[in-house]
Structure formats: structure tokens, C-alpha cells
Amino acid sequence: MHPFALERPRDLSAALAFGAQAGRNDAPAEYIAGGTDMVQLLQEDVRRPDRLISLAGLLDGRIESGSQGLRLGAAATMAEVAAHPAIMEQYPVISEALLNSASPQVRNQATMGGNLLQRTRCPYFRDIGYADCNKRAPGSGCAAIGGENRWHAVLGTSENCIAAHPSDLAVALIALDAAVEVLGPSGQRVVPLAELHRLPGDAPHMETVLEPGEVIAAITVPANPAARRSHYLKVRDRASFEFAVVSAAVALDMDGSRIRQARIALGGVGTKPWRVPRVEAALAGASLDEAALRQAAAFAAEGAQGRGDNDFKIELMQRAIVRAVGIAGARA
Ligand SMILES: Cc1cc2nc3c(=O)[nH]c(=O)nc-3n(C[C@H](O)[C@H](O)[C@H](O)COP(=O)(O)OP(=O)(O)OC[C@H]3O[C@@H](n4cnc5c(N)ncnc54)[C@H](O)[C@@H]3O)c2cc1C
Ligand code: SF4
Known part of the structure; x- marks a missing residue:
């Protein structure tokens, strides 16, 4: 494991000032929330940040449901959201996507923000024994094209990367026109979830439209009569x-x-x-x-x-x- 400094900022603005970059292997500083994906990748030496910025205790974890729709604080856990009575009744697709994800232990620890930004399960990305992975090492090639690709994507691929996005939650949310509230050093903005993740194109190592320092603060889902069914x-x-x-x-x-x-x-x-x-x-x-x-x-x-x-x-x-x-x- 690459040695890193763990920073525990006293508040969110101090955290944003570190300029950490989610979803990039070449970032010198990265955020950590529940750690269920991040720690695995640190242990495997796939990710090598010099600094890890802990978001623990800094982000909203409330779950609010009303006539306008749903708001999920980024720190809410997968277990809390899955078991929320309003979500089970009015947005069953979200609850079902979460309950069909991971294990109870992981769901108790993993957060909404981290779920959307988890990295691909492409085995070549997660094993540094393979040299060719444009997502991990830009310009090195893609071992999956021409290798074992049973788990890989068939839509939105490029000649540089065919890795499938792993999140179940994101699939449910995108069907409901969800958006993410993003906070960064220069303020707040709202990004439709459909625009958060980038296609791999010729830069598969750049996975989202988030700028350095930006965090996902919350997820919003507009009220819709279809959500209940x-x-x-x-x-x-x-x-x-x-x-x-x-x-x-x-x-x-x-x-x-x-x-x-x-x-x-x-x-x-x-x-x-x-x-x-x-x-x-x-x-x-x-x-x-x-x-x-x-x-x-x-x-x-x-x-x-x-x-x-x-x-x-x-x-x-x-x-x-x-x-x-x-x-x-x-x-x-
Ligand atoms: C054994 C196992 C099985 C799993 N099975 C499934 C499954 O079936 N379906 C599924 O969808 N998922 C599955 N997962 C993945 C799991 O859902 C994710 O690991 C988890 O949701 C990540 O959340 P976290 O809070 O632990 O994120 P972390 O590991 O802390 O972070 C993940 C990424 O998000 C970034 N990040 C975290 N929070 C924020 C934020 N608020 N703003 C900006 N960046 C942020 C971090 O920098 C990092 O890049 C599985 C995981 C494990 C370990
Ligand atoms: S599919 Fe993407 S993540 Fe997997 S080896 Fe190819 S470049 Fe790397």
C-alpha cells in the first residue's frame, strides 16, 4: 500500500480546500466516506493518493420525503435509505436496488455519495498485475478488449475502455430523473445524474464531471406518479x-x-x-x-x-x- 496522510478536517469548507478529486487514479488527494470501496483499492495498490480526506461527520445524512419528491443526504447509508418507510412505499425501485446490492455489513457502512462514485469492478482495473488498463494507467491499453470480458459493457464503450458501471442505486435513480447537489470551493451546483458520469471515450480515467474539491452533498428525486409502480x-x-x-x-x-x-x-x-x-x-x-x-x-x-x-x-x-x-x- 502506498503511504498516505489521513486528514480529518474540522468542517466541510476545510475539506473542500484540500481540492481532492473523486474517481481519478492520478489524483494526489481523494475523499473517503464509508471506505467500503476505497479501502479495498488502497489495499490492492490500485489507488495511490498521498492524502485521504475524510468526509466522516461533515455531510448531511438526512432522508426527506415530501410532496416535491425525495432528498437523500450524501452521508445516508445504503441500509438507512433501503429501510426508510417512505422509500419502500413510494420509491420501491430505490429500496430494491439497494437491498439487492452488496451485503448487510457493507450496506450499514456505505454512503449514498460513495455508492454513486464507486469504481468499476473490471478485474483488470482492480489487479495491478495487469499492466494494460487505460482507466488505472492512462495510455497503457485495455486488457479487457481481447481478454475475458463477460462482465463488461456493451453500450457506451470505446476502443479505450469497456468497463461496466457497477452501481445498482445509480440505475434506479437515473430512471427517476434524479440529480445531485454538488458543493465545491466555488459554491453549489446541481448536476442531473444522467450527466454526472462521463463516457470513457479517449479518456476513461476521467469518470465524472466533478471538479477538484467538489463533493456530492445530496441526491434529489422529483415527485413522479410512476415512482410508486x-x-x-x-x-x-x-x-x-x-x-x-x-x-x-x-x-x-x-x-x-x-x-x-x-x-x-x-x-x-x-x-x-x-x-x-x-x-x-x-x-x-x-x-x-x-x-x-x-x-x-x-x-x-x-x-x-x-x-x-x-x-x-x-x-x-x-x-x-x-x-x-x-x-x-x-x-x-
Ligand atoms: C463486497 C462488496 C460487494 C458489493 N456489491 C455491490 C453491489 O452488488 N451493488 C452495488 O451497487 N455496489 C456494491 N458494492 C459497492 C458498494 O456499494 C460501495 O463500495 C459503496 O456504496 C461505496 O460507498 P462508501 O461510502 O463506502 O464510499 P468510499 O469507499 O468511501 O468512496 C468511494 C468513492 O467515492 C468518493 N466519495 C465518497 N463520498 C463522496 C462524496 N460525498 N463526494 C465526493 N466523492 C465521494 C471517494 O473519493 C471514492 O472515490 C459492493 C461493495 C463490496 C465491498
Ligand atoms: S475495460 Fe477499462 S477498466 Fe477494464 S482494463 Fe480496459 S481500460 Fe481498464
Whole structure:
């Protein structure tokens, strides 16, 4: 492990002044919240900051639900959010995404902010024994393209990186048009979650639009009639304690037995949490008939590119959409 200094700032403005940069391996200073992802990467020598800036006790952890929607303080834990009665009742897709993530121990410790900014599970990124990883060492190549890529993305990839985004929570939130409140040395701004993560392009080591020093302070979700009739379907290699091979977050506004409006996002298949607007448009006015759902789900495959081991995801994600829409539609 690379030696680092642990800073415990007395307040948030002192923390912001360190200029730590989330989601970059080349950053000399990085934040740490619950530490469930960060500590693993420090131990494996994947991340080598000189300074770690602790956010413990500095960020809001409140969960507020009202007529305007939902606000989750960045320090709220995955367990607290998953078990909140208003979220279970009015935003089941969020609760389900969290309960299908990690383990109870991790969920007790991990925070909302850290969840959105966790790093990819690409095994080549997480093992410094592999020299070729553009995300860890810019310009070094990509061992996954042409290597084992069963876990990798088929949407939003580039010739420089095909790593899948790992967060289940982000998939549920993006389907509900969530945004993040960002605080930094130069003030506050709001970033739609759909714009927080960057596509890998030719700079996969730059994962978000956050500037040095900026922290995620809170997540907001606007009130929406579809949120109550929502579902998170996660397909994984074992029944618990496993990341998504493919997942689908679905929220439906129904007009009798027909879909008035659908919101759909996919996990495990994109280099960032992936919304599928063409599928949503095709579902507007459709019934829950399986053939109609199947026809609409086919739009998810537009632009998808498999790399061999992960080709199966292109079919699987369409089936996940059909199954998740059926389950959400059957909800009262
Ligand atoms: C065994 C295991 C299984 C897991 N399974 C799943 C799973 O199935 N699904 C899933 O979605 N996740 C899974 N995870 C990942 C887990 O959800 C994340 O590790 C956790 O959410 C990270 O939160 P944290 O507070 O511990 O973040 P940390 O580890 O402290 O930080 C993670 C990153 O976020 C940055 N950061 C943290 N908070 C902020 C903030 N407020 N502002 C700016 N930057 C910040 C840090 O600098 C760091 O880059 C698993 C983790 C483990 C260890
Ligand atoms: S897919 Fe991305 S993270 Fe994985 S080895 Fe290639 S460059 Fe690195």
C-alpha cells in the first residue's frame, strides 16, 4: 500500500480546500466516506493518493420525503435509505436496488455519495498485475478488449475502455430523473445524474464531471406518479452478494391496463448508468402484452456492441426489460 496522510478536517469548507478529486487514479488527494470501496483499492495498490480526506461527520445524512419528491443526504447509508418507510412505499425501485446490492455489513457502512462514485469492478482495473488498463494507467491499453470480458459493457464503450458501471442505486435513480447537489470551493451546483458520469471515450480515467474539491452533498428525486409502480430486476451469477450481470429499473405510469409513460434504465451493460429513451417512447400507449413489450425492448440493443464473452448481454437486457415491466405493471 502506498503511504498516505489521513486528514480529518474540522468542517466541510476545510475539506473542500484540500481540492481532492473523486474517481481519478492520478489524483494526489481523494475523499473517503464509508471506505467500503476505497479501502479495498488502497489495499490492492490500485489507488495511490498521498492524502485521504475524510468526509466522516461533515455531510448531511438526512432522508426527506415530501410532496416535491425525495432528498437523500450524501452521508445516508445504503441500509438507512433501503429501510426508510417512505422509500419502500413510494420509491420501491430505490429500496430494491439497494437491498439487492452488496451485503448487510457493507450496506450499514456505505454512503449514498460513495455508492454513486464507486469504481468499476473490471478485474483488470482492480489487479495491478495487469499492466494494460487505460482507466488505472492512462495510455497503457485495455486488457479487457481481447481478454475475458463477460462482465463488461456493451453500450457506451470505446476502443479505450469497456468497463461496466457497477452501481445498482445509480440505475434506479437515473430512471427517476434524479440529480445531485454538488458543493465545491466555488459554491453549489446541481448536476442531473444522467450527466454526472462521463463516457470513457479517449479518456476513461476521467469518470465524472466533478471538479477538484467538489463533493456530492445530496441526491434529489422529483415527485413522479410512476415512482410508486416501480421495480428493480437484477440478474446476477449468484443470489446475493454479487454485482449485476444485467439489471433493469422500471417505473410505470399506467392508464388502466395501458402504459401512459415508462421510465427505464439498465445496469451491467453500460459504461455509465444507462437510460433507454427509445424503449420508453415505444412503450407509451402499449399494453402489458408480452409481444408488445418484446418489440419495444428491442430498441435497447441499438448501438450495442459485444466483445465476445459478453455478447449474451444484448439479448439478456431485452428480456430483463420485458420481465421488469411485467412485474412493475402488475403492482397496484
Ligand atoms: C463486497 C462488496 C460487494 C458489493 N456489491 C455491490 C453491489 O452488488 N451493488 C452495488 O451497487 N455496489 C456494491 N458494492 C459497492 C458498494 O456499494 C460501495 O463500495 C459503496 O456504496 C461505496 O460507498 P462508501 O461510502 O463506502 O464510499 P468510499 O469507499 O468511501 O468512496 C468511494 C468513492 O467515492 C468518493 N466519495 C465518497 N463520498 C463522496 C462524496 N460525498 N463526494 C465526493 N466523492 C465521494 C471517494 O473519493 C471514492 O472515490 C459492493 C461493495 C463490496 C465491498
Ligand atoms: S475495460 Fe477499462 S477498466 Fe477494464 S482494463 Fe480496459 S481500460 Fe481498464
